[in-house]
Amino acid sequence: MVVPVKRLRAAKSRLRGALPAVPHEELALALAADTVGAALACPAVAGVLVVTADPRVAAAAGAAGARVVPDRPDAGLNAALRHGVDAAVTDGDRQTWVAALTADLPALRPAELAAALHAVTTGPPGVRRFVADAPGTGTALLAAPPGVPLDPRFGVGSAAAHRASGAVPLTGPWPSLRRDVDTAADLADAARLGLGPATRALTGVAVGPTGPTAPPG
Numbered sequence: 001m002v003v004p005v006k007r008l009r010a011a012k013s014r015l016r017g018a019l020p021a022v023p024h025e026e027l028a029l030a031l032a033a034d035t036v037g038a039a040l041a042c043p044a045v046a047g048v049l050v051v052t053a054d055p056r057v058a059a060a061a062g063a064a065g066a067r068v069v070p071d072r073p074d075a076g077l078n079a080a081l082r083h084g085v086d087a088a089v090t091d092g093d094r095q096t097w098v099a100a101l102t103a104d105l106p107a108l109r110p111a112e113l114a115a116a117l118h119a120v121t122t123g124p125p126g127v128r129r130f131v132a133d134a135p136g137t138g139t140a141l142l143a144a145p146p147g148v149p150l151d152p153r154f155g156v157g158s159a160a161a162h163r164a165s166g167a168v169p170l171t172g173p174w175p176s177l178r179r180d181v182d183t184a185a186d187l188a189d190a191a192r193l194g195l196g197p198a199t200r201a202l203t204g205v206a207v208g209p210t211g212p213t214a215p216p217g
């Protein structure tokens with residue numbers, strides 16, 4: 001599972017100011033930490049490889065148990081993913097699926113990721129599959145079977161681009177996988193689903209099945 005993370009000072013620009021009391025880089029780091037933590041906790045994930053040029057992201061991901069490879073300078077997201085997949089396939093099991101997961105999924109639940117990956121890896125052979133984000137325009141997860149290039153086409157309108165490239169969209173009851181956080185409204189939606197520990201610590205809001213509650217005191 002390859003997780004790309006942009007340099008924190010440039011990451012999540014549309015989210016800047018969403019939590020006025022929190023430095024923006026801390027929020028971007030927390031989103032990535034919760035995404036990586038959920039992927040590492042998912043029994044269906046053999047290993048997590050983070051592609052980043054950011055030293056703080058690299059340190060946190062490495063400490064959590066991910067493998068880290070450096071980004072290609074200024075090459076962009078899809079080049080980072082191709083680089084990460086090359087590293088994963090070279091060092092890992094060539095008979096396994098590879099997948100890309102965006103690093104802005106702070107509500108991600110390991111069980112939902114496992115269920116999605118089960119759907120990804122069953123069905124007609126030889127086909128790339130993807131899970132769109134909640135609006136249906138972007139992509140949260142893209143996966144390729146053994147021997148098939150991932151051919152990532154992330155960016156604006158990536159769901160359509162992935163579909164046009166032959167990847168098959170999957171839908172299922174995986175709201176935490178689809179809830180990427182680009183804006184303050186997305187973060188509120190993620191909080192309603194239940195944030196991971198790093199992002200929850202920054203928001204100071206405990207979120208239960210009935211919705212957000214203010215912290216005590």
Ligand SMILES: Nc1nc2c(ncn2[C@@H]2O[C@H](COP(=O)(O)OP(=O)(O)OP(=O)(O)O)[C@@H](O)[C@H]2O)c(=O)[nH]1
Binds near residue numbers: 005011071080
């Ligand atoms: N390694 C790496 N990851 C990237 C790069 N560009 C984007 N990403 C990651 O790709 C994922 C999806 O990107 P976006 O949702 O657009 O996130 P973003 O670029 O941080 O957010 P905006 O600044 O609001 O566009 C996130 O996990 C980003 O951290 C890049 O050049 N290199």
Ligand SMILES: C=C(OP(=O)(O)O)C(=O)O
Binds near residue numbers: 137154159
């Ligand atoms: C890069 C992507 O994220 P977003 O559209 O959320 O910026 C994508 O979905 O391909």
